[in-house]
Amino acid sequence: MTTITTGSSTIPPPPLPTDEDARGGDSPSPTVQTAADPSQLALEPVTPSRISTFDFGDGEDSAKALPPVDGGRHAWQFLAASFLLEIFVWGYAFSFATILVYLQSHDPWQQNSLSALSAIGTTQLGLLYVLPTFAVVVLRRYGEYVRLVQWTSLVVSCCSMFLSSWATQLWQLVVLQGFLCGVANTLIFAPVFLYFSDWWVARRGMAWGVIGAGNGFGGFILPWLINAVLEAKGSAWMCRVWTAFTAVTFAASIILLQPRIPFVKPTDGRAPWLAVDWRFSHNPVFLCMAISTLFASLAYLPVANYLAVYAASFSSSTMTINLVVGLFNLAACGGCILVGRIADYSLTLGLTLVGLCGLMLSLTAWGLADTLGKVYAFAVLFGLTGQQAAASAAVTKDLSLNSPQTSTLIVTLLAAVRGATSLFIPVVLQALYDSRHAKEAPTFGKYGFLRMIVFVGAASAGLALCGLLMGGLRRKYAIKSN
Template sequence: MSAPNGIELVTLPPPTLAASDSHDKLSPFADPSQALPSSANPSQLGLDSQDLDTLSSEEVGRRLNRLGTRDGEDDAQGLPPVDQGRGAWGFILASFVLETFLWGFSYSFATILVFFESHDPWQKNSLSSLTAIGTVLLAVMYIMPLFILNFYRRYPEWVKPILWGSALINCLGMLVASWATEVWQLILLIGVVGGFSGAFLYAPVLMWLNTWWVQRRGLASGIVFSGMGVGGCACPFILAALLDNYGFPTMCRAWACITGAVFAGSLLFLRPRVPLAKPKGERAPWVTLRDFRFASDPIVLVMTVTSFFNSLGFIPVSLLLPIYASSLSSPGTANILVACYNISGSIGSSLTGYASDASLPWTLAVMGTVAGGLALTAWGFGSTLGAVFAFALLFGAFSQVPSSWGAAARDVAGANPHVSSMCFCWLGMFRGVASIVGPFISTGLYEEDLATDERASWGRFGFRKVIVFVGIMSSLTALGGPGVWWARRWKAQRKAAAA
């Protein structure tokens, strides 16, 4: 979640440090409801199941808060303290490390892609098929948390065994990938297996953060989700060193060993504050169509379209810009570019979160306008490494729409944590879809026969159509500004008319 802010998504996703609702903005799959017992049911809230349809989001939120406070008072003597102590800080450390290696690797796949472009047996494959490895990995990690969180809430006693099994499967997938000779094998082993196991590993971070940290949740969230930026900066150099010195098979085996040790150490400290146990009463319900009624809210509709356009422009740049840079210089320069792009995205995510708290419409309008203009000018006319690096730094900072999801979720959900969580998961799903569609379209627009063409004054090396696509998609993001303004006004008028 950069998650980003980073499920949560996140941005599934990159850090934002706003004091209020900071966890929501940081990860695309934030789940505040996990501060409550997984077995909470309507009867505990003092209402029947049918009453959930008639209560406002604010009233449901107030009753949930009362329930959480009461449970905390009953169990306080047997639970570790919040906001301090070995358990709370151990959880932060474990979550930070998982964020660094899971999302850092996912957003550093461009380094492997540059290597594939010049080494057998991979260079014979098309660019679109090679990029599919990384895009499938990102898509699965963005889309799956909606279903995983629901499964974990329903079967809390299975969480720990699944975590250890997921860590083992993730490492085995990378290990077996070292013997792969076809692209489809890497898509299956790194994209599908790595994505699923990574999503299962990361979901508890979203579930348990709110139970360990309350008053200092902004600090905790900032530390955890800054791991994506740290990983996105460090992983390109680690992967490049292994690839250049030992080749792809050895890189896979070394990475499997590294992550195996890292995951094992992290899981020892990744513990829930409230011990996991099989619910004594009825299990939490599965997600149903009723849970998606919020999707008809005009703000959700506007943010869904806005986030989809933003992702169509952002994700292809993260994969293809290093190839553009390698046409101007050595592959080593491309690794530095990937690191800069990821770090600027982390910083931009924090700024986006603060700005969206002040004015969501203006934030979206400015981000889309600036990002679209940068693509069509700085990248379009980029004939030097300096220009390309400037574009990477600025575009990465002004493309962090997921960090504005928290402000939108507050408009939609009010004080209802369940609706807020579902809103993040909904937007994250569409970002996951865009992570497949965007690279597929952009690689189709890439003119490989012009890859060595340096004569063009605009859109060199066969990237002319790609730059146009990214510029248009990024510019369309700006329409989210007036769209959110209209949606808020429409809801206010409707509420006034109903009163």
């Protein structure tokens, strides 16, 4: 390879443009414009910058400066739009417990069993977890249709929720709110996965934590709002009010959610369906992260699902129960950012701390909680420290060679692990909760929660062990760029 010599230094020529620089390829690096006169290289000092250029490939002098990664107005705009979508896309599914309580006691829904009514929220939540893996693959290949898919999905989601306000049978709610809203909301949110790795690289864990904090924020504020509308106007008007809220929020988020690298439709055929480096799939680092995600879900979901039941053992006040759940979700909001930031610094430290904190809190703060004040304390502490999901994006730096396609697939696969766990965990929890001893209050494990508390502690210990193993695995098996 020839070189250009300037003084005492030798500078290689700039790389030539490739077809992979378009969005359809596997390389995340945009094309660099070359100088017309090589001698100009001696006159311009080379300075590092987070700003790069993108060549539209039309043969013209049309290179466009790209916004910087890991900061800047456009990157934070993307994060704000993603945060809003997180609140309302996931908010209904995670607030469904509030709706379920109402449906159980009002016609025509109270004639259905609890498990049958739960199918509405479970269907939507399962789709939100599992579908992104497939949605991202399709939208990455046909990037010119992303906006059309989002706006169409907004119409489908809002119309389905609006029509459900006239539903009179359970299957109608399952189809309209569970299935159609689940699919549509997944497609609205999918570009967050699609564009995330382009906007955030070095601070990926922190950024993913900010997005995940929207889940906790929504879990804090939405149950209060939904419950207020249900009590004042009933479920039909709740569906109509929710439609209006989501229509405005989704529209604003879609407008703000912009890709960093413009999509250029390839002229010589589409890229492969899965243009990823599949070495990560059997890499011990990924397998350890997947197992840690399973353990984290087994530890977190019992608390998230049954904390309200435990609080009800101390007080029958709806306000008190909602406050416990609200504090838990609000603490989770800050915990996502905290754990994500720690994972950026050290993934091993982040996983280990989440596991150890879960182990200690479940066996002490929860196991020995004998007053409502102690339940409040446990809710805040566990919500703050239990956010292993915020570390999902940080592991991609060891597995993806900075490929956005591979990074996105890794994050969606880890989300699918959490989704699969959420589908079978209700059956496990029903077996762990001993309703026969719901009135008993021994020193440890009160009100029939002994087995569940021990289960959460054991799952947290497994997560901590995965965290300790992750350090050695990363040093040995992390995929390094050449």
